[in-house]
Amino acid sequence: MDNLIHNITLVIVFAPLVGALSTGLFCRKISKGLTFAITIGLMTLAFGLSVYLAKLVIFDGYTSNEIVYTWVKSGTFQFNVGFLVDKLTVLMLLTVNFVSLMVHVYSIGYMEGDKGIVRFFSYISGFTFAMLMLVTANNFFQLFFGWEGVGLVSYLLIGFWFNRPTANFGSLKAFVVNRVGDFGFILAIAAILNYFGTIDYAQVFALAPQMAANNVTMSIIGGTHSSVISVIGILLLIGAMGKSAQVPLHVWLPESMEGPTPISALIHAATMVTAGIFMICRMSPIIEYSQVTLSLILVIGATGALFTGLVGIVQHDIKRVVAYSTLSQLGYMMAALGASAYAAGMFHLMTHAAFKALLFLAAGSVIIAMHHEQDMRNMGGLRKYMPITYITFLIGALSLAAIPPFAGFFSKDAIIEAVKTATIAGSDYAYICVLIGSFVTATYIFRAFFLTFHGKERMSDKLKQQLHETKFVVTGPLMALAIPAIFLGMLIIKPILYPNGFSLLGKSIFVLPQHNVLASMGEEFHGVLAMVNHSVQTLPFWFAVSGIFVTWLCYNRFPELPAKIVKRFGIFYNILVMKYGFDDFNQIVIVRGGHRVAQWLYQVTDSEFIDDTFVNGSGRVVNAVSIAMRQLQSGYLYHYAFAMIVGLVAFLVWLIF
């Protein structure tokens, strides 16, 4: 059975790679139809097999942890390619492959007519491969490979329209900010290799309790002692912060919306950004032993959940609203992890993947219909023209705003409850953040909803005549995604959060008993219906409903109200429009300051000192030596023979005396 799982995983992971390579290498020769057939065929295969794998692993309870190939062996260190297939992996496989398949299909319609469509398909298949490598890894090395792989493809995809300056800027920003996170991550791997002597998950996790019990410390700055586990945990967190766009490394995500919309849906909502969440879950056997790290995760997550949501309220670009919503939801997931409710984080990750992909694709559908107009101030009243998009967007919005019984309700409610129950440092602050966050969430998403689909039709007359519902390849995935956006939550809440016998995560996640908030919450869980009924008496529900009501007032009933509010609270509005000044700070301090330092380094140290003295200097010396030495090669046979004899005699003298 191990062998079967192993082989299936191999096919699942490498099918997208085959698709990416075959279409990417022949992108000038291959036809569009063939590209669709190859990539979508292989993705379907991968998805189908992951469903079968899910049956094997989740229902039949098999797991597998095997090495496929030893890449390099250096001393006692081994760098392997191997697959760890357990329940966590399988959940990620399902999510990634499902969303990826949907995006492949949707892109046929969205990217129609684009000259680089073959390249585009090659990229997204390549992305899927990297992501699958990441989630199936059984060691840190492969994890890092997938981690960097998704980063690279994300860079390529954000800058897909490389003749737009904003896209280039966005891709560069995403890349650079991710480097910061990756730096932390690679330091974490180095620390693990150094202190654990291995980078294999199973061995590292087995050693972690001992490491924590012995309270092994390291000295980072002379004289100080920091717990190794905490240092590793925090470094891992920094890595996760980069990829999962947590404050303050979140600045790249809004810019990434410059890429094509399917990419925003695939990478920057449903899959890549969840890599950090997944990674922390996977690392739970390490993280659990560090209180500091848990608190830090909780505070950072909760902060992000509230404050990035607030920025979403003042955005005009429909995709940016959804992007800020992603930031905020990622904050929720992080907060769940901080509260040791890893399962709740994973749960929200899955429901979020469904409803956020839905929202993005619906937004994309609007954008197609509006002929690539993204500013909501030029929309309005679209519900008449695009009923399917309207309804699916509404479903997504309700799910996001955590209105029962939509999927988002179950997961978000669990997170808020978990944070409330948690007792570690910072949990009170976090609870307030996530609670207010639920009001904010409802506000920004319904603002976008009312501005787009209700109210006055603000677009030009010419455009208005061309408005119609988009094609089936676009609406099809919308409808397909709407189903999990409604039902996913109620279906899996029990097995994933409060398993009693049948469990979706099983032993793949480790929680210390004293942190186990889900266990105490499970005692009060009496089934889906009871939870829905009960929700009417809880704070988060009323926060969300009041959010919807307020936006209805502002944007549907009294459309002149927002302008007045802005006038009254100008300072707050400006702070939000400036996004708390993160971008300006980066631009002024880091970019411009860095530029100045670099300029100085370049002119003084590099070009004068290093280049002239060392590089060119040593070059000149080597060249001179070289010219002198080539004279030895005279071309005369007797010189050569003489050299040999001299050499021989020299060796004789040296070795014998």
Place this chain on the structure above:
Amino acid sequence: MLTNYFPILVFIAIGIAVGGGLIIFSRLIAPNKPNAEKLSPYECGFPAFEDARLPFDVRYYLVAILFILFDLETAFFVPWAVVLHKIGLYGFLSMMVFLLILVVGFIYEWKKGALEWE
């Protein structure tokens, strides 16, 4: 063990002594009064017709080399023939293989026309 080689050393020493000694000795005691006539090449009383270093046909070298090549096999054959009764069929066949390879070389040389003078 090295003492076994002592006679050889003596032999070498005597060789050098005799050879070198004669040259040195003649240099020391022989009268030496050269003139142009004495140093000119001598050919039956006539002045020399041509230079002593005659170029001769390069094909001769080819024949000479081929001769040496096939002549050398004799060097193997004689000891082989002497012990043939001791080394049996295996020894016989080994030499046949050697001969066969040599024959292949011979066929090549023949076919290439190396044996024809013109």
Place this chain on the structure above:
Amino acid sequence: MPVQVPDLTPAVPQIYVLIMTCVTLLVSLFASKKHSAWTYILSQLTLLGAIVLTLLYFHHKSQVTFHGNMIVDHVSMLLTIFICAITFFVLLYSRDYIKQHKMPNTEYHVLVLFSTLGMMILVSSYSFVSIYVGLELFTLPLYALIALRRDSAVYSEAAMKYFVMGAIASGMLLYGLSMIYGATGSVQIAEVVKVISALPSSQHLIILFGLVFVIAGVAFKLGAVPFHMWVPDVYDGSPNTVTLMIATGPKIAAFGLVIRLLAETMPDVQLAWSHALMLIAVLSIGLGNIVAIVQSNIKRMLAYSSIAQMGYMLLGVIAGTANGYAAAMFYVLIYSLMSLAAFGLVAMLSRDGIDIQHIEDLRGLNERNPWLAFMMLIVMFSMAGIPPLAGFMAKIGVLEAVIAVGHVWLAAVALLFAIVGAYYYIRVVKVMYFDDPLQSTRIDLPTGDMRVALTVNGLSVLALGIFPGILMSLCQAAF
């Protein structure tokens, strides 16, 4: 007492090659001009057959036969497979060149086959006599190959130089071997090892004396400083495909020689020979890399590069550990693959009046044929030791081996010169990609199978860099 018949089964590949070579010679001698393709086909069948026969025997453990004169172990089998495979590519690459330059078809193929046979014998020989026979069998045809076109003064000069120098080196080697024979009373390696380890160290003097001569002979075959002088002149002065032949297989065979004569015969005086090799390696790496920089002729540049590369390979041998030998073996196999592609490209592009002589002749190759330029780029980067190519893995291996035995300074020197070396490799890339071509016409390899072969060759360098595991573990299993 009848002589015992030795077990011939381990020697089947060698016997097969010998028979097939004779058959090839006779067939092509009597075939008409029209059927000259048969020579090529038979030769290639010979080499493929040898590979298959060796592979069939590969599961066996080490075996000594021919009264202790021959050994068939994983070292010899792995080297044999690579020698045959590389010679296969050499013949494939040179088919068109022979035609274009009117070289005698029969002699070319038969000489190459005989030389291959010599290398096969050399790598699996287990006594001084068979080593010497193998050595001569593999070098003598090479001299003839160089001078195959007798009317060319350049080729004759190169052949003459190679021959005279080679004769001196063989003489030294033979002298060293007879010295060791004199001291130990045996020519069989298994015996010699026993005698040397039983000798008190006060009597090591004569062994050391012989050792120095042996090292000189071995270093000559490798083309290592100070016995390297022939390398640039011979590489430069030989026909391109013969250079290709000299620069690939014989390096593997010479590695076999090093293993048999130094590692296996004299583990007891390892300290002495590793000191000598250390000097040779450092000098080779230094001189090779530095002098290569000023070369404008691509063959000379590659010649100096080979001197340096052999220095790197020796690092693994110096370590004197099983890991070190494995790393050196990996290095030499990878090097011969890279060298095959580089010289092969040069040989195959030289046709129809275009002669690739100088690095400048590759100007703008990227515009004239991007795929070939890319293959060359892979090879150059790999030779420079840039990850993730095979050359990088090979360098890592030998450096790790010397560091493991504590010679950190050696690794540091090697690294330093690798940086110097990167300059001239990358210059080729720069010329191919950033300089304007002199002519804009498309340039291509003569036939489809050559294009495929070169692609396989180039990509294997890439593949072995990304997946070095299989070959590396084979090398490690051999020691």
